[in-house]
Amino acid sequence: MKRVTLVLTLALAAGLSAPAAQAQTLKTIKDRGMLSCGVSQGLPGFSSPDDKGNWTGLDVDLCRAVAAAIFNDATKVKYVPTSAKDRFTALQSGEIDMLSRNTTWTISRDTSLGANFAGVNYYDGQGFMVKKSLKVNSALELNSASVCVQTGTTTEQNLADYFKANNMKYEVIAFATNDETVKAYESGRCDVFTTDQSGLYANRLKLANPNDHMVLPEIISKEPLGPMVRHGDDQWFDIVKWTLFAMVTAEELGITSKNVDEKAKADNPELKRVLGTDGNFGEQLGLTKDWVVRIVKLVGNYGEVFDRNVGSGSPLGIARGLNSLWNKGGLQYAPPIR
Amino acid sequence: MSTEARKPPPQIALKLRRALGGKAGWNGVAVQLAFAAILGWMAYEIISNARANLENQHIAAGFGFLRNNAGFDVNQTLIPYTGSDTFLRVFVVGLLNTLVVSVVGIVFATVIGFIVALCRLSPNWLLSRVGEIYVEIIRNLPLLFQLLFWYLAVLAALPNPRQSISLLGIAFISNRGLVVPSPIGESGFVPFLAVLAFGIVASLALRIYARRALYQYGHMIRIWPYLLALLFGLPLVTMLIFGLPFTFELPQLKGFNFAGGSRIIPEFVALAVALSTYTAAFIAEIVRAGILSVHKGQMEAGSSLGLSRGTTLRLIVVPQAMRVIVPPLTNQYLNLTKNSSLAVGIGYPDLVSVFAGTSLSQTGQAIEIIAMTMAVYLLISLFTSAVMSVYGWRINRSLGA
Numbered sequence: 001m002k003r004v005t006l007v008l009t010l011a012l013a014a015g016l017s018a019p020a021a022q023a024q025t026l027k028t029i030k031d032r033g034m035l036s037c038g039v040s041q042g043l044p045g046f047s048s049p050d051d052k053g054n055w056t057g058l059d060v061d062l063c064r065a066v067a068a069a070i071f072n073d074a075t076k077v078k079y080v081p082t083s084a085k086d087r088f089t090a091l092q093s094g095e096i097d098m099l100s101r102n103t104t105w106t107i108s109r110d111t112s113l114g115a116n117f118a119g120v121n122y123y124d125g126q127g128f129m130v131k132k133s134l135k136v137n138s139a140l141e142l143n144s145a146s147v148c149v150q151t152g153t154t155t156e157q158n159l160a161d162y163f164k165a166n167n168m169k170y171e172v173i174a175f176a177t178n179d180e181t182v183k184a185y186e187s188g189r190c191d192v193f194t195t196d197q198s199g200l201y202a203n204r205l206k207l208a209n210p211n212d213h214m215v216l217p218e219i220i221s222k223e224p225l226g227p228m229v230r231h232g233d234d235q236w237f238d239i240v241k242w243t244l245f246a247m248v249t250a251e252e253l254g255i256t257s258k259n260v261d262e263k264a265k266a267d268n269p270e271l272k273r274v275l276g277t278d279g280n281f282g283e284q285l286g287l288t289k290d291w292v293v294r295i296v297k298l299v300g301n302y303g304e305v306f307d308r309n310v311g312s313g314s315p316l317g318i319a320r321g322l323n324s325l326w327n328k329g330g331l332q333y334a335p336p337i338r
Numbered sequence: 339m340s341t342e343a344r345k346p347p348p349q350i351a352l353k354l355r356r357a358l359g360g361k362a363g364w365n366g367v368a369v370q371l372a373f374a375a376i377l378g379w380m381a382y383e384i385i386s387n388a389r390a391n392l393e394n395q396h397i398a399a400g401f402g403f404l405r406n407n408a409g410f411d412v413n414q415t416l417i418p419y420t421g422s423d424t425f426l427r428v429f430v431v432g433l434l435n436t437l438v439v440s441v442v443g444i445v446f447a448t449v450i451g452f453i454v455a456l457c458r459l460s461p462n463w464l465l466s467r468v469g470e471i472y473v474e475i476i477r478n479l480p481l482l483f484q485l486l487f488w489y490l491a492v493l494a495a496l497p498n499p500r501q502s503i504s505l506l507g508i509a510f511i512s513n514r515g516l517v518v519p520s521p522i523g524e525s526g527f528v529p530f531l532a533v534l535a536f537g538i539v540a541s542l543a544l545r546i547y548a549r550r551a552l553y554q555y556g557h558m559i560r561i562w563p564y565l566l567a568l569l570f571g572l573p574l575v576t577m578l579i580f581g582l583p584f585t586f587e588l589p590q591l592k593g594f595n596f597a598g599g600s601r602i603i604p605e606f607v608a609l610a611v612a613l614s615t616y617t618a619a620f621i622a623e624i625v626r627a628g629i630l631s632v633h634k635g636q637m638e639a640g641s642s643l644g645l646s647r648g649t650t651l652r653l654i655v656v657p658q659a660m661r662v663i664v665p666p667l668t669n670q671y672l673n674l675t676k677n678s679s680l681a682v683g684i685g686y687p688d689l690v691s692v693f694a695g696t697s698l699s700q701t702g703q704a705i706e707i708i709a710m711t712m713a714v715y716l717l718i719s720l721f722t723s724a725v726m727s728v729y730g731w732r733i734n735r736s737l738g739a
Contacts, residue, residue, distance in 0.1 A: 084699060085695050085696065085698060085699035086699070087699075088699060088702050089698075089702075089704050092395070092397065092702070092704070108700075108701075109702075111396075111398075112397070112398045112701065112702055113397065113702040114392070114395035114396055114397035114702070134594075142594075143594075144592060144594050144595045144597065145594045145595070146514060146594065146595065151691070151695055151696045151699070152695060152696050152698075152699030152700065153699075156410040156411075156696065157409040157410050157421070157700070159410075159411070160409055160410050160411045160421035161409070161421070164420075164421060164422075170411075171413050171514075171595070172410075172411045172412070172413050173413055173605070173685045174410075174412075174413075174685055174687070174691070174692075174696065175684075175685045176682050176683070176685075176691070176695060180683070180684075180685070183490070184494075184685065187490065187494040187513070188494070188498050188513050189494060189513055189514075189604070191594050230395060231394075231395045231396050231397075232394055232395050232396075
């Protein structure tokens with residue numbers, strides 16, 4: 001890991017010492033013929049490679065949607081696996097065009113890293129997982145426990161806050177990668193494993209006996225996870241932001257990957273605007289008029305993507321909850337396309 | 339009027355030319371100046387461009403972040419530390435963790451290395467084979483692999499705290515580490531420390547005096563009864579007067595873990611064991627080479643003077659061997675210190691892990707943090723080699739070389 005950081009830092013120093021390339025991201029990607037997208041090193045449901053090496057997941061589908069909007073081909077993505085602590089350096093150095101890696105939006109990350117968050121594709125919160133044999137029913141019973149956590153995350157800081165606020169002692173053991181953390185938890189080095197709740201469910205699938213472990217009810221933080229882009233290229237920032245909004249809007253209007261062609265023919269002013277038969281919003285973004293059609297047809301709307309990767313259609317089976325659309329009691333809300 | 343020997347004209351220009359340009363003369367000077375100028379220009383370009391681009395991307399630069407709150411905890415701290423301390427303190431915590439594992443590793447590596455070397459040199463067939471097998475296996479396996487072996491295969495197999503292995507009911511071994519009773523200072527602590535310090539200083543002075551008496555006047559002075567009295571007798575007397583210097587707090591199982599006592603975390607043990615056994619294999623070969631480099635005749639000369647085998651080794655062979663041993667030994671010490679950064683792999687909170695890892699990702703100050711970390715390793719290495727150079731110089735001087 002150290003070597004990776006060092007290489008990235010050298011790349012960062014070199015990248016930063018090259019003349020600034022502002023507002024060139026879209027052109028660079030088109031010239032390259034490939035979107036370079038930073039993802040996790042393997043978190044089922046969000047970004048993980050399958051047995052054939054194809055990446056799938058909620059975060060991966062966002063990369064694919066951006067590639068679909070640019071190239072009309074969702075496969076033109078180069079996935080760059082990044083650890084929690086190397087991810088921002090990879091973005092700053094220009095190694096990746098966007099970071100779609102279950103990353104929590106915080107003010108310090110938004111302001112000091114030279115990067116912007118382009119929305120929220122999953123509303124999450126931090127939780128705890130323990131072995132059922134410990135007979136613990138609440139996070140408040142965890143005094144003097146040993147806790148395994150992945151280093152360089154907001155999780156690590158929330159953990160410190162939570163135990164301090166509740167006047168409890170604990171021992172933290174921080175590992176560089178998700179897999180090392182899970183392995184240490186499973187081997188009994190710690191009593192508790194903590195990360196975002198979606199991550200707990202995803203990682204529980206990796207354990208030898210998932211049913212011996214339970215997720216405690218407490219959620220101790222707000223973790224809005226979303227994609228990031230570098231500062232300094234507003235057009236690119238808009239493209240990533242509106243790709244996500246387009247997927248949410250498509251779900252709201254009932255446009256799915258199956259019926260998108262019919263909907264494009266419908267004589268409905270809102271559908272016409274969104275699907276590009278009326279107006280030229282896609283071109284204003286630097287894309288084509290049918291950008292939403294491409295995204296929905298090749299990747300799907302937000303609801304389809306959610307169900308397929310983390311929701312009812314996946315082994316994780318996470319309920320929509322906060323991630324329902326705004327008119328169904330959730331928080332997913334897109335500004336109008338007009 | 340006295341006649342003086344005619345001095346040759348001063349040849350300042352010539353000397354300057356040779357010093358700066360070597361055999362190439364003034365051309366050499368010009369080439370060197372040009373090269374230095376190019377280097378300087380490149381450094382300037384890199385720094386100024388990096389600054390401009392950092393500003394363009396609104397990435398905060400500078401060392402101001404060191405005063406911010408870190409907000410995360412560390413599981414082994416030699417100085418008091420909580421999540422509300424600053425990144426500067428995280429830096430110190432990580433640095434101390436690196437230093438403590440390096441020093442412990444160096445001490446054990448040296449001891450194990452010498453023992454293995456003596457085994458290999460032993461005329462006993464079994465001992466020398468054991469030494470050989472140790473060296474060949476350990477030095478031919480990657481260090482990271484050995485580290486993971488100790489951590490995941492050996493230490494993780496220990497039972498959990500509730501079923502921990504009890505050592506006489508005062509120390510406990512579990513997969514959370516080794517818990518031992520921790521000393522708590524009592525009223526007799528300060529006088530005890532003071533007397534102990536006095537005893538050590540006085541013993542050293544006594545030794546210097548005895549050596550001088552031996553070398554200059556040929557008097558053999560027996561000092562060990564005095565040393566015994568100074569180092570053990572005096573502290574014992576103060577204990578009788580002032581009471582016990584400290585009592586021990588016994589660890590007790592409470593909830594998930596042990597409360598009270600001090601704990602050595604398994605990550606530290608795994609790292610220290612892996613580093614010292616690995617480096618010891620190399621040190622063993624260095625020591626063996628050093629001892630073999632002393633001619634057999636030296637040993638024979640010693641015995642013909644009537645010295646015992648042990649005395650010959652101590653006074654004649656080892657000092658000459660040390661001259662050969664010290665420079666490569668220094669290299670091994672430096673390697674061990676730098677290898678301690680593999681701690682990242684098992685979650686031991688060393689400098690690279692907590693500062694160049696966690697702090698870097700929390701603050702995003704890659705350039706500053708990596709530069710500081712590099713500077714620290716450079717300083718540690720330079721300091722180690724300086725100490726070893728002084729030691730080597732003293733050996734050479736005492737040998738009259």
